[in-house]
Amino acid sequence: MQTDVLKIGTRGSALALAQAHETRARLMAAHALPQEAFEIVVISTSGDRIQDRPLSEAGGKGLFTKEIEEALLDGRIDIAVHSSKDMPTALPEGLELSAFLEREDVRDAFIGRAAAKLADLPERAVVGSSSLRRQALIRRLRPDIDVVVFRGNVQTRLRKLDEGQVAGTLLANAGLRRLDLANIITELLPAETFPPAPGQGAICIESRIGDAATTAMLAPINHLPTAQALACERAFLAALDGSCRTPIAGYARIEGKNLYFNGMILTPDGREAHEVDASGPTSEAASLGADAGERVRAKAGTGFFDGWS
Numbered sequence: 001m002q003t004d005v006l007k008i009g010t011r012g013s014a015l016a017l018a019q020a021h022e023t024r025a026r027l028m029a030a031h032a033l034p035q036e037a038f039e040i041v042v043i044s045t046s047g048d049r050i051q052d053r054p055l056s057e058a059g060g061k062g063l064f065t066k067e068i069e070e071a072l073l074d075g076r077i078d079i080a081v082h083s084s085k086d087m088p089t090a091l092p093e094g095l096e097l098s099a100f101l102e103r104e105d106v107r108d109a110f111i112g113r114a115a116a117k118l119a120d121l122p123e124r125a126v127v128g129s130s131s132l133r134r135q136a137l138i139r140r141l142r143p144d145i146d147v148v149v150f151r152g153n154v155q156t157r158l159r160k161l162d163e164g165q166v167a168g169t170l171l172a173n174a175g176l177r178r179l180d181l182a183n184i185i186t187e188l189l190p191a192e193t194f195p196p197a198p199g200q201g202a203i204c205i206e207s208r209i210g211d212a213a214t215t216a217m218l219a220p221i222n223h224l225p226t227a228q229a230l231a232c233e234r235a236f237l238a239a240l241d242g243s244c245r246t247p248i249a250g251y252a253r254i255e256g257k258n259l260y261f262n263g264m265i266l267t268p269d270g271r272e273a274h275e276v277d278a279s280g281p282t283s284e285a286a287s288l289g290a291d292a293g294e295r296v297r298a299k300a301g302t303g304f305f306d307g308w309s
């Protein structure tokens, strides 16, 4: 058992802090420890500092994790709490994802002003989103809609909505719930027609490989079905060499010992989309995901990724 204070590294955004607090609460409950047994260490990342352009242009997913992973490797922190969705598939040497908390709802939420539902927006309405997957899925469903890059925290986005800069925006239901903001949602988009990003809704915990005391601390808060779903979704992403420039959706549901996966890749304009299904035992989660990735890649053909991946 760990006797020292366990240092929990996190970004400083409201969502990141909520996730770090949730992780601490789970650890306190699992080990009957007081809050003082943990220290939350806030680390600023390049992803937090770059606000002027889409992150896919600035260098992609690793931007939210680099400085935190350096702190983990230096021993300044013992664990790092992340949104799984923001985690690259390849981690730095010496680090691993050692626990996943029970997944929140995976769906995207629409926050509409001109209409409550995405499908009911007027012709050529402007919707804000900086996610390539959401942009492509919106265009697939509503080719007339003008999707504009829309970054910033939830408060900034709501102000832009109130100012009428856009008719609506999309955010993950999970994040809004963690921020106690589910009340602003006007529509929850079904995962069948608006599939979530791999990892959406799941908090993951990264630690040093071989840090036995920390790994033992984390074991009781790991949620096995979430870990299995994530093994599948991350293998799917890895098989597609998923970068921030490729719109990729993927969601694995776990029912007992069985896993059901749906994946989709799209062109950024949403005109071309390829879907793939997989099912099998949870024990084969990673190979089911990797195989689905290979199959959808073959379906799309080699030309699909040219020019924008």
Ligand SMILES: NCc1[nH]cc(CCC(=O)O)c1CC(=O)O
Pocket: 083, 084, 085, 086, 170, 171, 172, 173, 174, 175, 199, 200, 201, 202, 203
């Ligand atoms: N890229 C930012 C990010 N990373 C994880 C979430 C939401 C929480 C989650 O998916 O667990 C968000 C915000 C959003 O997409 O609305």
